[in-house]
């Protein structure tokens with residue numbers, strides 16, 4: 001309910017205002033007008049007041065590791081099809097969201113553990129952190145993956161996760177779940193069947209390493225297979241190996257760019273981001289490199305794969321992140337990234353909701369030059 005203007009305090013008019021605001025509230029209405037004369041556009045201030053994602057850092061060693069190991073000990077596949085810890089932004093709780101539109105979740109697979117197939121309308125990626133034998137089956141493509149490999153499980157594709165080795169494997173996933181939830185389009189599917197028979201694993205229908213075999217590193221389109229996979233809204237290449245992306249950075253490590261040394265994971269058939277809702281980048285911070293301050297309304301989730309990164313947000317937050325950590329940088333903040341090492345590069349995996357903003361003509365990005373000018377970025 002609104003605050004009463006100072007002018008009306010103690011007058012019959014103020015009593016009537018108070019009563020009116022109480023009734024407006026009771027009737028589930030919002031008064032979209034200025035209620036204070038000392039605040040410019042007070043009606044906009046009130047309209048925009050609400051939950052906001054905060055810049056935040058989850059350290060794997062400090063915040064997650066003990067609970068990941070404990071959950072692996074206590075929660076088994078017999079009692080739950082899933083065992084992930086979702087990063088909940090303190091500014092957004094109780095929503096399950098790490099930034100407004102996306103969430104990151106961590107999962108540790110026991111050796112030779114396999115979860116049953118499921119599907120959902122949220123799209124997801126899974127990023128291998130430790131262990132070389134993480135497993136994800138996507139629509140009949142069986143993918144075994146390790147450190148830095150990114151696996152797609154696009155909207156409505158059947159997939160099952162697990163580990164096919166004798167060592168535990170740790171991975172993280174990024175989902176557009178909070179965005180799909182806001183659009184009232186969340187659906188889940190379980191009870192996977194083939195030919196009317198319920199199955200706990202998908203039968204392989206593609207050759208091992210199909211994605212690399214057919215799509216390579218992009219730029220060559222195989223005409224002898226169909227590229228229609230899933231509902232057709234996502235990249236048909238379901239795994240992006242770390243060495244492929246890392247090599248592009250390595251080859252260009254002398255390049256200069258105000259926005260940093262960044263490569264984007266793209267759809268090899270249609271170009272552009274791998275999903276319509278979110279996109280992913282790999283960024284190298286060369287030894288001692290500090291990026292220009294960037295400000296954009298897209299939100300970022302930053303996870304170092306090599307080295308460490310110091311992330312400063314609005315001169316109010318300084319996060320020191322290492323391998324297995326995640327930093328949430330909500331949109332509309334100034335951010336710089338710095339590699340504190342003078343000898344080794346840092347490599348960061350970054351998820352962004354940029355495509356969702358771009359689809360509606362809302363995306364805005366800017367950088368501050370060394371001279372102090374603010375320039376728009378494309």
Ligand SMILES: [Fe+2]
Pocket residue numbers: 118119120124153159
């Ligand atoms: Fe899933």
